[in-house]
Amino acid sequence: MKVMTMLVLALVAVGCSDEHGEEGCPELCEQAVECPGDAMTEQSCLAMCSADTEAAEEAGCHDARESYLECRSHAEDHCDPAKYDEECSIQKDSLSSCLDRS
Numbered sequence: 001m002k003v004m005t006m007l008v009l010a011l012v013a014v015g016c017s018d019e020h021g022e023e024g025c026p027e028l029c030e031q032a033v034e035c036p037g038d039a040m041t042e043q044s045c046l047a048m049c050s051a052d053t054e055a056a057e058e059a060g061c062h063d064a065r066e067s068y069l070e071c072r073s074h075a076e077d078h079c080d081p082a083k084y085d086e087e088c089s090i091q092k093d094s095l096s097s098c099l100d101r102s
Contacts, residue, residue, distance in 0.1 A: 026046070027073060028045075028069065028072065028073060028078075029042045029045035029046050030042060031073075031078045031079075032045055032078070033045065034079075035078070035079035036079065038079070052065075055099075056099075058102070059098060059099050059101075059102035060098070060102060061095060061098035061099055061102070064091070064094045064095040064097075064098040065095055067091045067094065067095070068088055068091040068092055068094070068095045070091075071084075071087065071088035071091045072084055072088055075087050075088060
């Protein structure tokens, strides 16, 4: 289960989600590709969304994931994982705990 947790958190770190609201894939993937030095393309980010969605849904962690992504979409610095993970630490910990329980 730790591998699945790491996979989903890695995908979430990119910012992808299946939702189309403010915190959804299109917006967060657009933000991610604008970051300096990011090798991810918007298309590859969007392609990861289905795997991210499936893993979170199977684990029963959709709400925790959406909460983290919403926080991420409003983070002050969306290009620095250390900063947005600190800013969204409660939501990230909640998601991680949910994925670990499944």
